[in-house]
Amino acid sequence: xxxxxxxxxxxxxxxxxxxxxxxxxxxxxxxxxxxxxxxxxxxxxxxxxxxxxxxxxxxxxxxxxxxxxxxxxxxxxxxxxxxxxxxxxxxxxxxxxxxxxxxxxxxxxxxxxxxxxxxxxxxxxxxxxxxxxxxxxxxxxxxxxxxxxxxxxxxxxxxxxxxxxxxxxxxxxxxxxxxxxxxxxxxxxxxxxxxxxxxxxxxxxxxxxxxxxxxxxxxxxxxxxxxxxxxxxxxxxxxxxxxxxxxxxxxxxxxxxxxxxxxxxxxxxxxxxxxxxxxxxx
Numbered sequence: 001x002x003x004x005x006x007x008x009x010x011x012x013x014x015x016x017x018x019x020x021x022x023x024x025x026x027x028x029x030x031x032x033x034x035x036x037x038x039x040x041x042x043x044x045x046x047x048x049x050x051x052x053x054x055x056x057x058x059x060x061x062x063x064x065x066x067x068x069x070x071x072x073x074x075x076x077x078x079x080x081x082x083x084x085x086x087x088x089x090x091x092x093x094x095x096x097x098x099x100x101x102x103x104x105x106x107x108x109x110x111x112x113x114x115x116x117x118x119x120x121x122x123x124x125x126x127x128x129x130x131x132x133x134x135x136x137x138x139x140x141x142x143x144x145x146x147x148x149x150x151x152x153x154x155x156x157x158x159x160x161x162x163x164x165x166x167x168x169x170x171x172x173x174x175x176x177x178x179x180x181x182x183x184x185x186x187x188x189x190x191x192x193x194x195x196x197x198x199x200x201x202x203x204x205x206x207x208x209x210x211x212x213x214x215x216x217x218x219x220x221x222x223x224x225x226x227x228x229x230x231x232x233x234x235x236x237x238x239x240x241x242x243x244x245x246x247x248x249x250x251x252x253x254x255x256x257x258x259x260x261x262x263x264x265x266x267x268x269x270x271x272x273x274x275x276x277x278x279x280x281x282x
Contacts, residue, residue: 007168008049008066008137013058015041015048019192021058024184026137028166031159033179035172035275036188042172043070045188046139049170064136069143072114072126080117080125081110084132092132100131103158105151120148127155134162140171144178176271185271189279202274 008026015022022045026032034042047053048060050068067088075083080101084092092100101107104124114122123146130138138159147155156178163169171178179185185202187195195202269277 007063008170009061010049011059011061013045013048013055013060014192015044015056015188016191019190020194022186022193022196023058024186024196026168026170026184028136028168029163030184031163031169031171031182032184032186033171033173033176033182034186034188035174035176035179036194037279038174040188040279041191042188043141044191046070046141046170046172049137050139062137066137066139067130067135068139068141069127069130070141071143071146072122075114078114079111080106080114080128083125084129087129087133088135090133097132099158100128103131103151103154104128105148105154118148120146120151123147124151124155131155131158131162134165134167136166137168137170138162140169140173142172142174144171144173145175176275179271187275187278194279199271202271202278203269205274205278 007028010022010024013022019041024032034045036042044053046068048055049062050066051060051062052068065088081097084097084100098107101110104127106121106124106128109117109121114125117125123143127140127143127147130140144152144155159169173179176185179199182199184197185195185199186193187202195205
């Protein structure tokens with residue numbers, strides 16, 4: 001990110017008055033997820049990156065073609081196959097078209113009018129031209145979570161292969177799990193940058209993890225836990241249960257299975273946990 005050969009460069013971009021500015025660079029092949037609550041500015045940002053609207057403040061520079069895929073507009077009598085006869089002045093190769101149709105679950109429906117497809121299939125059809133004829137920078141606004149679950153995995157795998165070939169990808173999504181394994185995540189809040197970095201850097205912000213206690217005798221377990229405050233942290237490859245002063249014995253009894261406590265399970269934080277911790281509820 002932010003290298004000298006960046007395909008997409010954003011410098012001091014301010015979406016709304018008073019919002020934290022956004023500066024980021026994507027090099028060929030890099031993938032960035034844009035996440036945040038409804039109304040946080042995800043679609044607004046992608047429109048600016050695509051050049052569909054002028055930047056109110058700051059600048060956006062792209063060394064190649066940036067194309068925006070968003071919720072479908074269904075042309076009358078169109079079919080999935082007809083959408084890719086010519087894409088942005090180019091015709092897809094037969095192999096790329098077949099690969100994209102198959103990944104999106106549209107091969108058997110390639111000649112079916114879009115009006116007869118399900119909503120998730122129409123979203124797949126909206127993505128089809130961009131996967132069959134990939135641009136230098138693909139911007140996806142809210143389409144991935146609308147896909148049929150059986151098509152989502154193959155579509156993500158195809159996107160990964162296109163990125164390996166040099167396509168940069170920016171995806172606005174309300175599903176944080178899509179960001180797993182990507183190069184960067186940009187979290188927006190009220191039109192401004194709340195976080196920009198890698199997934200590991202995001203997870204590192206959440207020091208505490210959750211301890212789950214299993215017991216058949218709930219009153220007994222509650223009696224042990226109610227006066228007992230414990231922090232669970234992961235550090236140096238180990239899981240630490242940190243008890244306040246004077247409660248070390250209680251922590252030991254809890255871990256070793258005191259009374260009716262059957263088990264104590266520790267759950268590591270997820271990307272969603274980190275984002276909910278980072279951005280407060282409205």
